[in-house]
Every structure is written in C-alpha cells, then in structure tokens.
Amino acid sequence: MARSREVERLMSRTLLGKTLKLACARSERVGVPLSVMLFSIDRFRLINHRFGYAFGNRVLRRVCRTAASALGRAAVVGRWGNDEFLCILSDCGPRQARAQARALNEAISGLLIATENDVVNVTVSIGLAWAPDDGTTPQEILNAADEALYEAKRRGRERIVAAENLERRIFRMGAVLEVALREDRVVPAYQPIVDLRTDTLVAEEALARIVTTDGHVLSAEEFMEAAGQFRLTYKIDWMILLAALTRRQTRDEDLVHFVNISGDLLRHPRLLMELLASAKMSFPRKGATEVKPLVIEVTERELLENMDLTRERLAPFVEFGVQLALDDFGSGYSSFQYLADLPVSYLKIDGRLISRIQEPRVLSIVRGIHAVAADLGITTLAEYVETAEQVELLRSVGIHWAQGHYFGVALLDQSVADHRRAMSINWANGYYGRKDLALPQP
Structure with a gap:
C-alpha cells in the first residue's frame, strides 16, 4: 500500500x-x-x-x-x-x-x-x-x-x-463486584423509553447498577471494566435479565422491556437456557411464537466477535417471540449488513450521533438510517437524548422512540407509577424541559 x-x-x-x-x-x-x-x-x-x-x-x-x-x-x-x-x-x-x-x-x-x-x-x-x-x-x-x-x-x-493506579483500581473494584454479586447487590435500574409520535411511555431499559453496603449506587461505567478483567460480565448480564423477567412476572405493566446481552453471556449456553425458561414463565398467557414485549439488545462488538455464535445462541429466544435490538447503530463499519442477516425489530441509534444531530450532515445521516429502518419495518430509537432541540429534530426526521436524561434517568426498581411521579417531578423542576408527556395511568 x-x-x-x-x-x-x-x-x-x-x-x-x-x-x-x-x-x-x-x-x-x-x-x-x-x-x-x-x-x-x-x-x-x-x-x-x-x-x-x-x-x-x-x-x-x-x-x-x-x-x-x-x-x-x-x-x-x-x-x-x-x-x-x-x-x-x-x-x-x-x-x-x-x-x-x-x-x-x-x-x-x-x-x-x-x-x-x-x-x-x-x-x-x-x-x-x-x-x-x-x-x-x-x-x-x-x-x-x-x-x-x-x-x-x-x-x-x-x-x-x-x-x-489502573491495576490497583481494577482490583479494588473487582473485589467490590464479587461481593456485590454474592450478596445480590447487582440490581437493575430502569430508564423510561418514550414514543415520540404519541408522547407516551412505551418501554423501559434495564441497566446494571451496584448498591454498595452504605447505600450508594454505582453506575455500570464504574465497574464494567473490572467485570471484564475478572470475567464476571456474564454473571451481571444473567442477574439483570433474570431480575427483569422476575419483575415482569410480578407486575402487570403494558411496557416493552429492553435488556442487554454481552458476548460473554453468549458463551454460556446453560445460563441462556435458564433465562429462556424464565422468559417462558414470564409470558404464560402468550402463544409459543407470539411476539413478546421483551427485547434483547446486542452491539456490533458482539456481532463482530462471532456472528454465527450470536445467531445460534439467540435463535431459541427469537423462535419464542423475543425481539432483537441492534444497539449503538451508526458507530461501526458494517452495520447495514446486520440488518440483512438478523431479524432485528429495533434499531438504537448511537448517542454520539444524537449529540450532534443539530449538524446538517449528521441530521442527514440520521434521516438516512431511519429511512432504511422504516422501509424494513424496524422501529428506530434514539439514545442519550438530552435537549428539547434534539427531540424536535428527531421528531422532524420521524424517529419512533427515544430515551435519555431529557425523559428521565435510570432509577432502581421503578413501576409505571414510579416513572410517572419521578418524571413529573423532574419536569416540574425544569430538569428536562417537557411537561406534557402522556404516561400510562397506574
């Protein structure tokens, strides 16, 4: 060259x-x-x-x-x-x-x-x-x-x-994580997802958190590096997904539930089968192949590591009716190929593009992504939405759903009623700029 x-x-x-x-x-x-x-x-x-x-x-x-x-x-x-x-x-x-x-x-x-x-x-x-x-x-x-x-x-x-202090910090957080996993203090926090066409709360995403012994909450960014180093990522994924399914069994809320699966968990078929069994218990009244209100998110990183393994391990979930979302779309180099190869139902547009959507070139890219997805019958979802200007631009493009601090931060064990109260308080205090969102009644 x-x-x-x-x-x-x-x-x-x-x-x-x-x-x-x-x-x-x-x-x-x-x-x-x-x-x-x-x-x-x-x-x-x-x-x-x-x-x-x-x-x-x-x-x-x-x-x-x-x-x-x-x-x-x-x-x-x-x-x-x-x-x-x-x-x-x-x-x-x-x-x-x-x-x-x-x-x-x-x-x-x-x-x-x-x-x-x-x-x-x-x-x-x-x-x-x-x-x-x-x-x-x-x-x-x-x-x-x-x-x-x-x-x-x-x-x-x-x-x-x-x-x-990189090694010292990782080992210290790894010890914290191991104890938290043992004591069931790795828990999901739920962030609301809103339909931009109807201004209605339609879904939530389960995000991993650690609750420390003194009551503080650690975000995933603070411990996922240690999880990878200690090879504990699959345990975190398994616990969060299981907690989300258990929540579904105990609550009758008409929301779509988004959860993340890493390549690490995909290498543990026994745990995946346990999760599939739990999913079948969570949706007993739905048909065996009927679409379920559960969405598994995978990123390009997992697909790049082993596309065939990803497809093979997720196939039983798809056959049962669990939906797939491609996360961080727009951050990679061959994303459109995955739309042809996988039965994707949701496309989550990378937050770095959303943060720059006011730029004409980026707005055109987002518009193009949405056009392709819409033509394939895929729901588009914008991540990391933080301002009213971003919301209006996303709506002008036609993006279907959105999530981010503009609509609400991730909170521990939130019901629809909890989301409604928290988001109403945030808007009343001017945190996110919106006061007219229609939320499902508790």
Whole structure:
C-alpha cells in the first residue's frame, strides 16, 4: 500500500524512540514532567479488510491531519505501528496530558468519512502514561501507556485510560463486584423509553447498577471494566435479565422491556437456557411464537466477535417471540449488513450521533438510517437524548422512540407509577424541559 505524504511526514519509529529516550533523560535530570500518549485507530484492520487499503490510507491521512491540528506544535507525534501513533509531550503533567487526550478524542470522533455505500465514524482509543509516576525509562513508560491503551480498547474503544493506579483500581473494584454479586447487590435500574409520535411511555431499559453496603449506587461505567478483567460480565448480564423477567412476572405493566446481552453471556449456553425458561414463565398467557414485549439488545462488538455464535445462541429466544435490538447503530463499519442477516425489530441509534444531530450532515445521516429502518419495518430509537432541540429534530426526521436524561434517568426498581411521579417531578423542576408527556395511568 502506498502511503500518503501526511503519513510519510510523521516521525519514524526509530527517530521517535530516540526522541523519547532524550525526553526521559531530560525529565529525570531536570525534574520536569513528561507525558506519553499512545493512541490507536479503532478496528483499523476491519476498515482495511472491508473497504480496502486505499480507503484505509484515506483514514490514516485524515487522522494524521486531525491529530496534528488537535495536539499543536508542542507535541511530537509519530507512527508507532500499523494503526498506532505515539505522542511525546515534554514539560506536560497529568492534568495537561488528559486535556490534550480529550482534545484529540473529540477531534477524531468527529470524523465522518464516506464510502460508496456507508459512512464510517472514525474513533481512537488512547492510553496515557507519565514520568516519573509510571516509569523513568522509555520502556517502562511505553509499557504503561500500552497497558492503558489495551484497557481503553477492552472497555469498548473510543476511551481514554491513564496508567496511574489502573491495576490497583481494577482490583479494588473487582473485589467490590464479587461481593456485590454474592450478596445480590447487582440490581437493575430502569430508564423510561418514550414514543415520540404519541408522547407516551412505551418501554423501559434495564441497566446494571451496584448498591454498595452504605447505600450508594454505582453506575455500570464504574465497574464494567473490572467485570471484564475478572470475567464476571456474564454473571451481571444473567442477574439483570433474570431480575427483569422476575419483575415482569410480578407486575402487570403494558411496557416493552429492553435488556442487554454481552458476548460473554453468549458463551454460556446453560445460563441462556435458564433465562429462556424464565422468559417462558414470564409470558404464560402468550402463544409459543407470539411476539413478546421483551427485547434483547446486542452491539456490533458482539456481532463482530462471532456472528454465527450470536445467531445460534439467540435463535431459541427469537423462535419464542423475543425481539432483537441492534444497539449503538451508526458507530461501526458494517452495520447495514446486520440488518440483512438478523431479524432485528429495533434499531438504537448511537448517542454520539444524537449529540450532534443539530449538524446538517449528521441530521442527514440520521434521516438516512431511519429511512432504511422504516422501509424494513424496524422501529428506530434514539439514545442519550438530552435537549428539547434534539427531540424536535428527531421528531422532524420521524424517529419512533427515544430515551435519555431529557425523559428521565435510570432509577432502581421503578413501576409505571414510579416513572410517572419521578418524571413529573423532574419536569416540574425544569430538569428536562417537557411537561406534557402522556404516561400510562397506574
């Protein structure tokens, strides 16, 4: 593959290594701070495989230009690997390095590169390390940054992870999680989902939370990295889905229930069969193949790992009438293919697109996604809706359903009546801007 001038102009790995050696020596000798940022283009191998090396070169070219602009002249940037770049920030401490990483992440996450039949949203994962906290030699600092980068990718990509105290923090949270699972303190919180056409509460999503021994509630973002490291994700999924099904058995609420399943749980067929048996108990009055008000969400990440396994393990649920939702749609590189390969009933549009929907190009992309889904008879659902302006734009496009803080945060063990009270209070206090939503009567 012929590389572009922008890529060729980047400092070579050899020269970059020499520069880092000099920077480390200066940092140790003079006592000035030194930060290192290792960042990688997410799923670059898949981009090359699906769209060809010429398009991959276009992505590299755009990332090079964007990184140089975002990081400024004080940063030394070079190509470190096929899809990795190393940035040396001399006289730069942790706070400044984090600010630089955020600027880089925001700049590159805004890249939308058109292919012949799709639009690719380029993202990067970033690992940070600094001297002397994470090491004093080039190898020590690079190892720390590489571990942080790996962790950023493991958390789901498009993340910034600092090396400092990373291992200690993960092990501490892993211990908290293991005890919480043992004591049944991993519980669902339910976020309302609204029909934008009728302004009616129509569904809810069960989201994992930990209730600590002193009553505090931890969000999934605070413990899912430890769950992955300790291989406990499948247990969390199983407990949340089981709790949602048990809730369905004890309450007669006419809502659609959304739950998430990870690739980790898909590798445990016995637990899946237990969940299917519980689902059959939750809907005893419905026919064996009648559509059930239960939706399993899967993300592109799970599909990429093993499409055949995902289809095989979910088939018994689909046959029973459980519906499927494709989550984070618009964040990947071959999403439309999944609409052809899977019996998807709901399409959840990625929140990063929704946050930028006021931009004409993004609005056009969302309009196109909705048009394809509507033509296939798929319900579209916008995530992370936070403002009235976003609601109006989504409604103008024709998006069917929406969820986000504008309508209500996720709350523990909420009934329709609970949702009604909480959302009414929020709107009365001006938190979300809407006071005219029609909610089902308790």
